[in-house]
Amino acid sequence: MSLSSLDNLYRQMILEHANQPHHHGNLPTADKQIELRNPTCGDVLELAVKLDDSGKIADVAFSGTGCTISQASASMMTDEVIGKTPAQVAEMVEAFSEMITAKTDKDYEKLLGDAVVLEGVAQFPARIKCATLAWKAIYQALQEGGHEHE
Amino acid sequence: MxxxxxxxxxxxxxxxxxxxxxxxxxxxxxxSSQKPKQVIQKLVDYYEHDNANVHRGVHTLSQRATQAYEATRDKVKRLINAPSEREVVYTKGTTEAINWIARGYAQKILKPGDEIVLSYAEHHSNIVPWQQVCEQTGAKLVYLDLNKRGQVELADAKQKIGQKTKLVSLAQVSNVLGALNPIKEIAELAHANQAIMVVDGAQSVPHMPVDVQALDIDFLAFSGHKMLGPTGTGILWGKRELLELMSPLDFGGEMIDFVELDHSTFKEVPWKFEGGTQNIAGVIGLGEAIDYLLSIxxxxxxxxxxxxxxxxxxxxxxxxxxxxxxxxxxxxxxxxxxxxxxxxxxxxxxxxxxxxxxxxxxxxxxxxxxxxxxxxxxxxxxxxxxxxxxxxxxxxxxxxxxxxxxxx
Structure with missing residues (x-):
């Protein structure tokens, strides 16, 4: 098979996010912090979240190590969650997980924005955990706010 | 070839x-390795012609199953040049074999302050069981460094293996780097300090001649599925006197002699370890895999x-x-x-x-x-x-x- 089938996985926008991730680093004044690991590949993701007075996400930052898919997914997630309430984020996380596992034709763009380019991951089951790590992290940071391992 | x-x-x-x-x-x-059709066919033949539980039966199928199941011990003996097939214990893999050594043997002999020596290159299955034993006994782990070739360095081992060392457990071949460790020399060092030498052979036994007597080691663990055999098979070999001291971990059917109301006596080595119905087909398939490897x-x-x-x-x-x-x-x-x-x-x-x-x-x-x-x-x-x-x-x-x- 030619490697063109890989273009569904490694879309241009994904490569750009992975090479120059948005909101990369940490937040010294974070309200919530979490570290998640993907035990199958040794990846580590640290996520810091700052909330505003109304409880919405004011800022978010991530760091750690991971593959192209996990880094791009984290970068896109940070773009999409700023300004959202924890309840809205929970809904997005659920939608993201559904998108890359259920292979439905539903249109997720309204809810997930640019992160819909990751839908190609559904064709690569071995890589689903790479894509979901950051989304699990933001969910757990907001729900539990603890220092958890996957 | x-x-x-x-x-x-x-x-x-x-x-x-x-x-x-x-x-x-x-x-x-x-x-995990792939399986030759000879091994696959052996499993089919067993299930189509000989399937029965081993040891207990008087009937013909049980006798055939028992004979084939026991025959693998002799093949393992030849493969690793063990002194006796009675020192060959079936397990479900390397992990189980090391856990049995850790809990059945090491846990009985270790005291607070005793040391277990491993290397940084070990597979989790040769680290985590020892961590558990240390928690139970108060013994502690000491790690050997690797040289530029990815091997345990003898000079470093001489520093770290000493009077406190009761057990050394090393992979013969690293599953990450593929480097071969000087097992014979380390075993000598361990024995000079009255310590036991355990070898994880998961990456060596399938790929090179391994002779437990020439290496003069005390325990060897390896997996069947990495050497053309079925999954869920593995071998624990140990020196007879150590296996005698080692306690079984699976109590129940098959492994007993006499069961009274409040106590029981166990079978001899190796059968005392094999409680419950074993992976009979798998063991027979492993025997075929060993025949295949030895023929080459x-x-x-x-x-x-x-x-x-x-x-x-x-x-x-x-x-x-x-x-x-x-x-x-x-x-x-x-x-x-x-x-x-x-x-x-x-x-x-x-x-x-x-x-x-x-x-x-x-x-x-x-x-x-x-x-x-x-x-x-x-x-x-x-x-x-x-x-x-x-x-x-x-x-x-x-x-x-x-x-x-x-x-x-």
Whole structure:
């Protein structure tokens, strides 16, 4: 098979996010912090979240190590969650997980924005955990706010 | 090899297929090997003709099953040059074998302050059982460093193995670096300090001649599924007197002599360890796998893999950004090469290789302390076996070059 089938996985926008991730680093004044690991590949993701007075996400930052898919997914997630309430984020996380596992034709763009380019991951089951790590992290940071391992 | 590799490949039906439109190149043998049709047929024959529970039966099928099941012990004895087939215990794999040594033997003898010596290159299955034993006994772990060739360094071992050492447990061949450890020398050092030498043979027994008497070790653990045998099979070999001291962990059916209301007596070694109905078909299949390996010769298999290493390693090192872990000398790689492409996560590498039909592993290879020593979160790993060819090696090189270009 030619490697063109890989273009569904490694879309241009994904490569750009992975090479120059948005909101990369940490937040010294974070309200919530979490570290998640993907035990199958040794990846580590640290996520810091700052909330505003109304409880919405004011800022978010991530760091750690991971593959192209996990880094791009984290970068896109940070773009999409700023300004959202924890309840809205929970809904997005659920939608993201559904998108890359259920292979439905539903249109997720309204809810997930640019992160819909990751839908190609559904064709690569071995890589689903790479894509979901950051989304699990933001969910757990907001729900539990603890220092958890996957 | 006596059998030409083209003929030998025909024994492995699974290799004759395309994956993602490309001919399969299976290079994940360190995780699990493929099975020849002789082994597969043996399982079918057993279930079609001889299936019955072993030891207990008077009837003909039970006798046949028992005979075939017990016959594997003798084959293992020949494979590792054990003094007696009575020292061969069936387990479900290396992990179970090491856990049994840890809990059935080490836990009984260790006291607070005693030391267990491991290396940074160990598989989790040769670390975690010992951590558990340390928690129970107050013993502590001491780790040996590796030299530039990826081996345990004797000078370092001489510093760390001493009077407090009660047990040394090392992989003969590292599942990440593929380097061969000087087991005989370390065993000598251990014995000079009255310590027991345990060897994890998961990556050595399938690939090279291993002689437990020549090495003068005390326990050897290895897996059947990495050496052409069925999954769920493994071997624990131990010196008779140590197996006598070692307690069984699975109590119940099969392993007893007499059961009274408040106590029981157990069978002799090795049967006292094999409680409950065992993986009878698997053990018989493992016997067939050993016959297959011995018919080719472990020295021949080692030479074949060595020739592949000598050819492919220099080619790989010419790929732009190829980062090799362990020794640059092919002789220090017993069929295993761990690597990364600069700037690329091994998961991305493995996905591209898979699209080219090349199966490699990506991750920490159940050796997180080793990954931390290497300073990487994960690596890709290509691992070869007797049925891999020059073409397989070239395909790996070619697919890695394509990976480079794809991510340019």
């Amino acid at each position: 006596v059998k030409k590799i083209s003929e030998l490949r025909a024994d492995f039906p699974i290799l004759d297929q395309t994956v993602n439109g490309e001919p399969l190149v299976y290079l994940d043998n360190a995780a 010769g472990l020295d021949q298999i080692q030479a074949h893999e060595q020739a592949l290493m000598a050819d492919v390693l220099p080619k790989l090192q010419q790929i732009e950004g190829f980062e090799l872990y362990g020794s640059p000398d092919p002789k220090d790689h017993l069929g295993i090469i761990s690597f990364n492409l600069a700037g690329l996560h091994p998961h991305d590498t493995a996905t591209v290789l898979d699209m080219e039909g090349v199966a490699v592993r990506a991750g920490h290879h159940c050796a997180q302390p080793m990954m931390r020593k290497l300073g990487v979160p994960a690596t890709a790993r290509a691992s070869f076996y007797l049925y891999n060819t020059q073409e397989d090696a070239d395909k790996l090189v070619d697919a890695l070059q394509k990976t480079r270009e794809f991510f340019k």
